[in-house]
Amino acid sequence: DGGITQSPKYLFRKEGQNVTLSCEQNLNHDAMYWYRQDPGQGLRLIYYSQIVNDFQKGDIAEGYSVSREKKESFPLTVTSAQKNPTAFYLCASRKGHAVEGEQYFGPGTRLTVT
Amino acid sequence: GQQLNQSPQSMFIQEGEDVSMNCTSSSIFNTWLWYKQEPGEGPVLLIALYKAGELTSNGRLTAQFGITRKDSFLNISASIPSDVGIYFCAGRSGSARQLTFGSGTQLTVLP
Numbered sequence: 001d002g003g004i005t006q007s008p009k010y011l012f013r014k015e016g017q018n019v020t021l022s023c024e025q026n027l028n029h030d031a032m033y034w035y036r037q038d039p040g041q042g043l044r045l046i047y048y049s050q051i052v053n054d055f056q057k058g059d060i061a062e063g064y065s066v067s068r069e070k071k072e073s074f075p076l077t078v079t080s081a082q083k084n085p086t087a088f089y090l091c092a093s094r095k096g097h098a099v100e101g102e103q104y105f106g107p108g109t110r111l112t113v114t
Numbered sequence: 115g116q117q118l119n120q121s122p123q124s125m126f127i128q129e130g131e132d133v134s135m136n137c138t139s140s141s142i143f144n145t146w147l148w149y150k151q152e153p154g155e156g157p158v159l160l161i162a163l164y165k166a167g168e169l170t171s172n173g174r175l176t177a178q179f180g181i182t183r184k185d186s187f188l189n190i191s192a193s194i195p196s197d198v199g200i201y202f203c204a205g206r207s208g209s210a211r212q213l214t215f216g217s218g219t220q221l222t223v224l225p
Binding site: 004006031033040041042043044045048050058090092102103104105106107108110 | 118120123145147149154155156157158159162202211212213215216217218
């Protein structure tokens with residue numbers, strides 16, 4: 001089945017450690033996105049990538065880094081510089097750049113940093 | 115940046131009742147989307163709207179793209195327990211490649 005997978009579902013880390021969240025899609029989508037969700041708030045865009053080896057900062061990129069070495073993979077690293085890393089992280093992908101389809105989301109990873 | 119105001123923030127309704135929620139924007143959007151998110155899961159796309167005035171249904175759900183292009187509405191008829199979740203609106207303007215999301219409407223359906 002085609003879809004977006006995020007692993008792990010739950011992740012626990014100590015403060016000061018970097019952590020990488022995985023996002024893989026087999027939908028042959030060009031664009032991929034990372035969002036952060038906090039309780040009672042909408043989704044906020046961290047980074048997005050329209051094509052392989054290219055990505056742009058979203059609204060809250062500070063303390064995060066990404067790579068896009070393969071079309072199907074868009075891992076997100078939460079660095080120790082991120083002041084408030086505990087949140088629910090959502091990855092999404094989209095077929096094209098214009099109106100060719102919309103964003104579809106993965107199941108999310110809940111990160112807890114103590 | 116652009117902002118979407120989504121209301122109400124939460125709703126408690128009896129099973130069988132109809133539900134309405136809306137989103138308004140300070141700027142014009144060319145695309146309006148409605149997603150549903152269940153606890154601990156990613157949002158699922160319900161309805162996509164691309165033209166001002168467009169009215170689109172998906173089962174018991176009906177969404178409309180406002181004439182002014184600054185608002186959108188979602189109605190759910192004859193609610194059932196599985197309608198529980200958070201409903202998000204999202205909009206895209208012009209050639210923007212990213213979406214702006216509302217803060218969500220938490221729907222609770224009481225038996």
